[in-house]
Amino acid sequence: MSPMRSGHTDDERKVLRANRLLNAVRLMNRSLLRSTNRAEMLKNICDIAVERGDFLHASVSLAVSESEFHILGSCSRDDWIPEPIGDAGSYHERQFQSVARKAIETGHPYIDNKFLGNPTSEVIVASSTPRGTRSLAIFPIPSQDPTRSILILCSDKGQYFEKQEIDSLQDLAQDMGVRLSHFTCEQERDRVEDVLKRKAGILESSHDAILSEALDGTILGWNPAAERMFGYAESESIGLPIATILPKERIREDGMILAGVCRGDRIVDFETVRVRRNGEHFPVSISVTPLRLSSGEIVGASKVIRDITERKQAATQLQEALAQFKLVVDNLDEGLVLFDSKTGELRWNPVSRRMHGFAREQDCPVRLQDCIGLFEIKTLDHKILPSEQWPMSRAIRGEELQEVEVRLRRLDDSCAERVFAYYGSTVRYASGRVLAFMTIKDVTDRKLAEAALVESNLNLERRVEERTAELAIAKDLAESGDRLKSAFLATMSHELRTPLNSIIGFTGILIQRLAGPLNEEQGRQLEMVRGSAQHLLALINDVLDISKIEANKIDIRIKPFDLGIAVEALIGTIMPLARKKGLHLQIDSLPFLDEFVGDKRRVEQVLLNLLSNAVKFTQSGEVTLTVDCLPKGDPFTGLACECVRFRVKDTGIGILPEDLETLFQPFRQIDNGLAHLNKGTGLGLAISRKLALLMGGEVYGQSQYGMGSVFTFVLPGYRKV
DSSP: OOOHSSSSSSHHHHHHHHHHHHHHHHHHHHHHHHHHSSSHHHHHHHHHHHHTTTOEEEEEEEETTTEEEEEEEEGGGGGGOOOOOTTTOOOOHHHHHHHHHHHHHHOOEEESSSSTTTTGOOOOTTTOOOOOOOEEEEEOOOOSSSEEEEEEEEESSTOOOOOOHHHHHHHHHHHHHHHHHHHHHHHHHHHHHHHHHHHHHHHHOOSEEEEEEEESSSEEEEEEHHHHHOOHHHHHHHOBGGGGGGOOOOOOHHHHHHHHTTTOEEEEEEEEEOTTTSSSSHHHHHEEEEETTTTEEEEEEEEEEEEEEHHHHHHHHHHHHHHHHHHHTTTOSSSSEETTTTEEEEEOOOHHHHHOOOOSGSSOOSSGGTTTTTTTEETOOOOOOOOOGSHHHHHHTTOEEHHHHHHHETTOOOSOOEEEEEEEEEEEEEETEEEEEEEEEEEEHHHHHHHHHHHHHHTHHHHHHHHHHHHHHHHHHHHHHHHHHHHHHHHHHHHHHHHHHHHHHHHHHHTTTTTTTOOOHEEEHHHHHHHHHHHHHHHHHHHHHHHHHTOOOOOOOOEEEHHHHHHHHHHHHHHHHHTTTTOEEEEOOOOOOEEEEEEEHHHHHHHHHHHHHHHOOOSEEEEEEEEEETTOOOOOTTTOOOOEEEEEEOOOOOOOHHGGGGGGTTTTOSSSSOGSSSSOOOOHHOOOOHHHTTTTOOEEEETTTTTTTEEEEEOOOOOOO
């Protein structure tokens, strides 16, 4: 169109365009001052450029790497949205990145007033510029940051960016750089203020008293926990001498602490005593660090003080429980000898000392090798045993001893030869630590009676009347021995369970804060006390269970019950432990068996043990229970009658083939790397198998190391409705 037909000459159109751009730049500068954040400012700039500056497109992009730009703000005519320019684009995109990076590095704008039809200007693909772009400009935005931004403007008019327009837009880019730097400084200031607020929040919310002390012994700072602990408000405490909260006899102690602080020393968990405002003395744990200026000069000490009253009380209660346990052991009617694998020492109870001829505790040999020169041990047929075959040596090696009878004589002839019956075993605790123990019965009189019985049989007709009385005595002695064993188990059950239940109960009261508040560390330590007591109680219960099984004291009560309901109840019991570890616990299959015939309590006991073990020794993945009906029996166990098979499958670490049978031995646990994380008695699987055998079934395990394990419980006798 000619200048005459358009109504304006080229010069007039340039003046109008320049005026319109200047007006738009003025509005942009106003927005720079009024915007409250970076995103708002960049959006306003781009909106004004398109709406008031008559540009096709305006955007601000951030160079996040050598070959990648992120769009911070943009606006285009007709709702056109540009795509981000990534590092995997076409040749033209890489050319654009090169031009933009060059503009940033040189600080000079890139101008292309002949965008269409100019081979050298084909640097942007259609996804990066709107259709109809005839002029393109890229203005670097100066900044003190390592990352830089660019302002991109597209116009539908050729030869748009001349000197006057370029100068105005360069000034705008300069002002944008200043404003962006301002926002960056404000963000950094907000970040620092947030850090300071968080630190202040820590001091305010801490359950430990935190105070600062000058080198002259005066208090400089005092948090709310210190107010609650000592009874002085912060306004009262500042400037007070630290001796105000110290017992008189410990005033010199603080001087020694400050002397160490001046040397740059740190003190961690130093236990001492402090005084409240009401004069009450209480135990505390103190950690001290030097207070330094930015120059490194030490000007005081920072102290973190923790009230350990409840921890001390818990320790006292634990000591009382141990004293009660020692009292029980010392008053047993049978000899008891313990061997600690960590110390290698033997411990003798009073009965065992008397049985072996020692009048005082200090006379007893401390180590097993010390016994070699003191005793001679023989079999009942008078064959001398080497020391490695002695009952205690065998128990230390892990053998289970059941009434091993030997003849023992002191080599110094201080006591006559006696016949002892030994019962021994080992238990593992505290991450693999081994405790071997033996109970000892003096069966000399019983053996004499048995010998007399043999002699009386050889001379029955001649001495029948004479030996009748001796046989009665021998019978009484045997029955008395059985009664003593039963009494021992009953005494152990009552005397150990009663104080342990008290410890568990009172510890639970403290943990529930019914007796007063606890800090996090005290709560954690009380949980440890309760867990240890529960572990010891479980050990006692398991020992009594297996003793009853071996003594045939457990009755199997067979009657119908709903197996499905019982299994679902067991899953509900185990589910909280599985969720706590993030495991998926599920029933894969459960047939309809509402009239299963068996001992409900013992079936549940075996299943609960298998499910608990699977969850305890599985770190991630799932535990699955499958219940199957086997009308023709189970070929693996050889059961030929109708059976129900319970399979517990886990995704744990697995078990080596040589370790599988070890699991079914009492007091035995394998070291698979997880034993120290899961406390146990080592009796669960042994009890489960014995119960299964009593019910006519079987328990067995299959495993692939590193892939998981499957434990199967097969039980005969079911009735389908």
